[in-house]
Amino acid sequence: MEAPSSRILCDIDLDQNGKQAGYLRVPNSVNESAYGTILIPIWSIRNGKEPTILLTGGVHGDEYEGPVALRKIARSLDPSEVVGGVIIIPGLNVPAIRAGTRTSPIDGLNMNRIFPGDRDGSVTMMIAHFVDAILLSRIDYQIDLHSGGKTLEFLPMVSFKESRDKDRETRTLKAAMAFDAPYVLLNRDLDETGLLESSCEARGILHFGSELGGAGRVTPEYVKIAERGVMNVLRYLGIRDSAAIPSETIPKLVEVEDLNCYVMAEENGIFEPFLDLGSTVQEGEVIGQVHIVDNIGTGPVPLNSARRGIVICRRPLGDVRRGDNVMIIGRYVSL
Numbered sequence: 001m002e003a004p005s006s007r008i009l010c011d012i013d014l015d016q017n018g019k020q021a022g023y024l025r026v027p028n029s030v031n032e033s034a035y036g037t038i039l040i041p042i043w044s045i046r047n048g049k050e051p052t053i054l055l056t057g058g059v060h061g062d063e064y065e066g067p068v069a070l071r072k073i074a075r076s077l078d079p080s081e082v083v084g085g086v087i088i089i090p091g092l093n094v095p096a097i098r099a100g101t102r103t104s105p106i107d108g109l110n111m112n113r114i115f116p117g118d119r120d121g122s123v124t125m126m127i128a129h130f131v132d133a134i135l136l137s138r139i140d141y142q143i144d145l146h147s148g149g150k151t152l153e154f155l156p157m158v159s160f161k162e163s164r165d166k167d168r169e170t171r172t173l174k175a176a177m178a179f180d181a182p183y184v185l186l187n188r189d190l191d192e193t194g195l196l197e198s199s200c201e202a203r204g205i206l207h208f209g210s211e212l213g214g215a216g217r218v219t220p221e222y223v224k225i226a227e228r229g230v231m232n233v234l235r236y237l238g239i240r241d242s243a244a245i246p247s248e249t250i251p252k253l254v255e256v257e258d259l260n261c262y263v264m265a266e267e268n269g270i271f272e273p274f275l276d277l278g279s280t281v282q283e284g285e286v287i288g289q290v291h292i293v294d295n296i297g298t299g300p301v302p303l304n305s306a307r308r309g310i311v312i313c314r315r316p317l318g319d320v321r322r323g324d325n326v327m328i329i330g331r332y333v334s335l
């Protein structure tokens, strides 16, 4: 199928019933490869016209739980189990995944800051444009799996953004709860510019994401949460007819209210955290300190939390630079 308003070719027919696997073919004619192409795997599992959900992972190339879980789901899901359509792109930012980096090594862009992309732009712009112009126009639901990448580690959570449309926000919360991750994060602080989530909101598509771990690792526990969660949501939305896969816990709702929830390093050095993920924090509490390794006259510089709550995210690396985010403090919200 050739998408007329994109320079990217999709070699499967997304409207056709049955199971298909193919590629998005992104033109990338460069010194190393004249008429070269970047191949992005895509699966379509369809049984009927609607509803359709788009599942994506690997928007950031150093976040691995999503691509692993979605590749497993794509290979195992059968059209006979589905009502409507499931489009799966486990690794959207293939150049960044191959490089093991958050942003694309080709154009340096952060894919989740440049939506709706540009048909005639650089590789990352073209991919974002394809998602926005070609895929979002044909779907009802979207889940975009992220984690903390190499420089952050989150508690296992699904996340969604505050919406201007409160009815949409309530529907999103219910779908996010159905994922059944240990935590659900409501973000009230996000700069909306260029997010895939903002493109979905503009089109009225129900959307949420995840922050499943990170630290550049893949853990069996978090892959299982991702696989089970996606299957639970497919069932919740009526796309998959099966029993929910039970868990032992009820998801806890947390929110990040503003930028004061982020603790930033104020010096270059070695970050020594005092708290683990999930620890409770008091307002003003010292959450860690930075050791300045090349100065005998300066003791460790303490870092304080401006908020009370729990540690939902932490920098897993010892090495920090001034301005790096080292911790995010969320607070529990009752439903």
Ligand SMILES: [Zn+2]
Residues within 6 Å of the ligand: 059, 060, 063, 146, 147, 149
């Ligand atoms: Zn991400």
